[in-house]
């Protein structure tokens with residue numbers, strides 16, 4: 001009997017995972033992996049760090065070579081072989097050998113599409129100038145690296161403030177370049193809500209990187225090795241090199257031409273077993289597919305390495321006879337932005353609003369500004385945590401920014417979300433504690449406490465965006481210490497430090513709405529509780545404290 005023949009198109013995150021798992025499960029399958037690039041199983045996520053010399057050895061980017069994979073797993077790997085057509089009736093693909101330019105047909109029993117995505121290159125005038133690059137694969141990386149070595153650029157413009165753009169900006173900055181980042185939206189890093197992104201904006205600017213928000217690129221003018229990037233606002237920025245990082249689109253043309261179902265964003269539609277819609281012999285995984293967003297259960301596209309790898313494993317299991325479901329993508333991610341770590345999981349407020357949900361009616365938010373570990377132990381750093389929850393306490397999403405310990409906090413919350421956890425669970429979690437690592441009440445517990453207090457009505461939080469309205473009607477009370485107050489406060493705020501509150505009750509109006517704030521929310525909450533228990537009925541605390549209110553000063557657009 002002939003061996004079953006599984007053909008995989010695309011040999012990096014999803015494709016390589018599928019191939020390796022298949023072989024571990026079944027020695028008797030013929031596995032062919034076709035990759036149009038020069039390399040398989042390379043570390044896309046490491047590319048920006050190779051450019052910035054953080055990863056010095058180019059070879060380190062290659063997780064495994066075709067020879068190594070073949071030796072270990074007996075997989076027929078063909079690099080520089082591009083699949084140019086799929087004949088579903090004949091169950092064969094047309095392949096072009098990119099070295100000889102010859103084409104040939106290759107039959108399959110089962111096909112896996114792991115073709116990934118490609119950077120978008122909009123038809124802006126000047127986009128094809130020789131110093132304009134995208135960063136997506138090893139070839140792009142070599143081009144950028146060689147350009148830097150040969151031309152010694154001093155000024156770089158990064159177009160796009162997504163995670164790849166920001167990582168690249170940081171790495172070019174590390175090489176000594178003057179870097180400008182241009183982002184059409186009013187914030188970088190779309191998975192964050194605006195107030196959280198302001199922390200990132202401040203940090204990027206503090207490093208000396210120019211950040212142009214709310215401004216798109218209209219044109220690139222290339223002359224004598226210098227490109228002038230002309231923004232829609234009319235601003236002109238000179239650059240020796242430009243990195244274009246404005247987004248990606250799925251490589252789904254093959255699937256589309258083969259008559260498989262594609263969504264409006266070009267994503268291949270798959271069922272929960274990762275099989276394509278009209279052909280159960282064809283699976284698709286990775287960046288190229290439409291996924292179910294884990295929380296909302298809406299269909300979307302979430303191109304990340306973790307999901308691609310996991311889908312590869314599930315796909316291989318199913319090819320070998322399992323009936324394993326892919327349960328959806330949560331979008332858990334983390335990015336290093338200079339000395340900050342910026343992490344998210346689940347959905348953000350922007351998405352909820354787009355879905356027609358209303359703050360307070362449909363969802364709530366808890367925001368804290370805390371320390372990464374016990375304050376008395378050296379090196380404790382600020383950490384901002386935002387959790388979005390529904391009225392049952394279910395966690396819909398979380399965003400964390402800080403210098404230290406962000407990764408473990410987001411992973412704890414991400415795991416809780418995956419297991420259907422609530423903020424009540426967060427407050428109960430027993431997490432590892434010693435002063436160098438955490439506090440006896442870990443930041444994850446703290447956000448759970450705050451969430452519980454909000455749900456149980458122990459605190460009324462007001463969002464920083466509503467302050468102007470409350471200022472007109474109410475009494476704004478700053479309970480921070482005098483030096484903090486003098487350092488900057490919300491205009492019109494009265495100042496009574498928390499420890500003097502008990503002796504100053506007579507100076508606070510009982511007939512007005514009172515809005516209290518401190519730096520990060522905790523002292524404001526203590527003041528709120530004290531006032532509420534002393535005859536002040538209408539008291540609220542500013543969510544996340546002055547830190548977050550202050551960020552609004554950068555923009556009123558959101």
Ligand code: FAD
Pocket residue numbers: 009010011012013014015034035036037044045046047048081082083084114115116117135136137164251254285286287288303304305306308
């Ligand atoms: P890919 O890994 O892109 O592989 C697809 C392969 O298919 C490509 O090699 C392509 O050449 C090949 N191919 C396409 N069409 C054909 C064809 N017709 N014939 C033959 N071969 C074909 N994700 C994270 O989660 N964390 C990170 O930190 C992170 N950092 C990143 C940094 C960079 C610079 C980049 C580019 C990506 C990063 N990602 C990160 C995203 C992550 O790499 C992708 O989500 C993941 O690689 C997707 O896996 P995939 O298998 O779907 O596609």
